[in-house]
Amino acid sequence: MSRTQRLFSLMQLLRRHRYPVAGAALADSLGVSLRTLYRDIAVLQAQGAHIEGAPGLGYVLKPGFLLPPLMFSEEEIEAIVLGSRWVAKRTDGALADAATNALAKIAAVLPSDLRASLEASTLLIGPGDPLPPMIVDLTVIREAIRAERKLHLSYRDEAGRMSERVIWPFALGFFDRVRMIVAWCELRDGFRHFRADRIEAMTVTETRYPRGRRALLKTWRETTGRQ
Template sequence: MSRAQRLLDLIQVLRRHRRAVAGTVLAEELGVSLRTLYRDIESLKAQGAHIDGEAGVGYVLRPGFMLPPLMFSEDEIEALVLGSRWVSERADGPLGKAARNVLAKIGAVLPAELKNRIDTSGLLIGPGEPIAAGDGELAAIRQAIRAERKMEVAYADERGNVTNRIVWPVALAFFDRVRVVVAWCELRNGYRHFRTDRIAALELSVERYPRRRAMLLKEWHALQGVPEQ
């Protein structure tokens, strides 16, 4: 592995860790000696990377540092193609269009032989159940999540009984057959999971919910015992 590729890999590893990570962990993941790792970290700092930490404490990369465009490996290209095709087929229309645009943009800057891997990938998405909510509902939910805005929903339970609720949407989970909104429900005063196919009506509120979404999501992860991604 060239030194330039090693530095790129180190940046990618640091980006995956939200908190300080020990030098020994980084060295093991990259397959280099601890001495080489320390030298590479100093090289990145000299190039402008904002890496906080020190030997024996751990390292964390602050946001904002950009390296020249990376060259994707074959596995990375296949991961991009497969993920984009799944989103294109199984998410709502606007998100599917965005996934196709991502592939087009990536293909435009790749060398011809790698661009051909995108066009001729043998990884396909099989047919599945229709999305259990329309494009409008899913797009509106995603908008509410991004803007941290409350939603007013009419929600039907398994018996068809409808209740009107004000919820704070924090995440949207895509399963094979259903889509589920993770939200704080003001009516129940707690976190609830709402199937999008049971939302009879939905309206975005102009009011933002009082706590930051990142903190709500972290709290939900802890309560559910679900590892953070």
């Protein structure tokens, strides 16, 4: 086990305990000597980790602290890289830029060995089918979801019929071929899914919908059996 991985494992051990843990127990879990454990604790404290305690008393990590350089295992880094590459290729421009920027920020704080793993990741995203053209801006839809604002849509269904809808958007699904808004539809008085490429016109209203988006998402999951 590398030193970086050992420090990461120590942080994970401390996060699992609400009360002080004896140094001997921590050392035993990591398979190191007490002297090495005390040295690792000192390194983490020097880097800003809020670890309280002392030899003979035990150690506890204060809640709410994340140490950026040690947050990720190699498998977690590969998952982040793969996810970021998918977002960069298969979403709108704003999210693609955000994914690229986030990956650069993560790389900047990783130790050199883990940074090398990130930069050398061989998990690739294959080419997908071209997405259908859209009139609406997905960034605007995401902002409406965050602000819990109603949307007024001019919507064309699969048969080409037009209708006017007022919806409460609370989720946005990204699939290989379509982008889907999950919402409560006032016209149908129920949950409905709207393809973003079938929206002919859209207005964000100033009206907040009466239920929070998290409550709507929870009810939708319970109703549809989705996770």
